[in-house]
Amino acid sequence: MRVVFLGAPGVGKGTQAERIAVQYRVAKISTGDLLREAVRMRTALGLEAKSFMDQGKLVPDAVVIGLVQEKLADLSCAAGFVLDGFPRTVSQAEELGKALASKAMALDRVVNFQVSREDVVRRLSGRRSCPKCQATFHVDFAKPKADGVCDRCGESLVQRSDDQRGAIETRLKVYDEQTAPLVRYYDDRKLLSPVDASGAVDVVFQHLSQVLAPYQMR
Ligand code: AP5
Numbered sequence: 001m002r003v004v005f006l007g008a009p010g011v012g013k014g015t016q017a018e019r020i021a022v023q024y025r026v027a028k029i030s031t032g033d034l035l036r037e038a039v040r041m042r043t044a045l046g047l048e049a050k051s052f053m054d055q056g057k058l059v060p061d062a063v064v065i066g067l068v069q070e071k072l073a074d075l076s077c078a079a080g081f082v083l084d085g086f087p088r089t090v091s092q093a094e095e096l097g098k099a100l101a102s103k104a105m106a107l108d109r110v111v112n113f114q115v116s117r118e119d120v121v122r123r124l125s126g127r128r129s130c131p132k133c134q135a136t137f138h139v140d141f142a143k144p145k146a147d148g149v150c151d152r153c154g155e156s157l158v159q160r161s162d163d164q165r166g167a168i169e170t171r172l173k174v175y176d177e178q179t180a181p182l183v184r185y186y187d188d189r190k191l192l193s194p195v196d197a198s199g200a201v202d203v204v205f206q207h208l209s210q211v212l213a214p215y216q217m218r
Pocket of ligand 1: 007008009010011012013014015016031032033035052053054056057058059060061064084085086087088092123124126127128136137138139141142162171197198199200201202204
């Protein structure tokens with residue numbers, strides 16, 4: 001299974017990528033998580049990425065492409081992968097195509113998550129994240145067992161700096177301008193599957209499983 005999860009910020013890509021990775025035993029490659037980890041570890045790459053991320057802007061292509069290529073080279077990706085949040089520009093999509101072709105691989109599917117703008121803003125503004133293990137929660141839709149504490153590792157939950165209203169607006173604008181063209185790009189290549197992601201997490205997972213069922217076994 002080699003799939004890309006595409007969609008505006010907050011549509012639920014990360015939540016579903018986590019579940020698909022467990023269910024189908026494929027690697028999950030989330031550029032947002034990788035970049036946040038680099039920021040947390042204060043690496044040179046993290047320091048470069050931080051100001052872009054805080055403002056809700058895209059990190060330069062060269063930085064992100066390098067990160068993903070490193071991960072794809074990892075053997076754990078051989079059984080399959082789900083790419084969450086990558087590619088996000090046409091140039092990233094072209095580089096991904098080349099990197100896969102060089103390994104005699106190709107994408108099976110690109111899932112386009114669809115949720116109304118109103119719901120996306122609600123999901124993002126209520127999200128609480130674990131800075132340590134990257135688990136995500138929501139103040140209304142996915143409450144942690146103990147208020148403000150990560151169920152998985154016990155760390156205090158935080159609101160991501162880019163989940164503040166100003167940054168959310170920038171992220172949605174950036175999505176429209178730089179990432180939305182990928183819908184057409186992958187549709188032209190007959191890879192796109194739209195998925196209604198407006199329902200509850202379990203309902204969306206069912207839709208997704210139907211779309212991905214043909215790619216479970218190779
Ligand atoms: P990234 O972390 O990838 O952010 P994003 O794409 O904006 O996506 P989100 O993580 O905000 O949302 P999601 O769709 O994963 O939703 P989630 O499942 O968390 O990127 C962050 C930044 O890094 C970017 O802005 C950029 O600066 C940089 N970056 C990353 N990749 C890059 C790239 N390729 N190129 C350049 N820069 C890059 O869910 C959201 C909330 O909703 C959660 O609280 C969740 O609990 C809740 N929820 C989920 N599903 C449902 C549901 N069905 N019903 C109700 N609530 C739900």
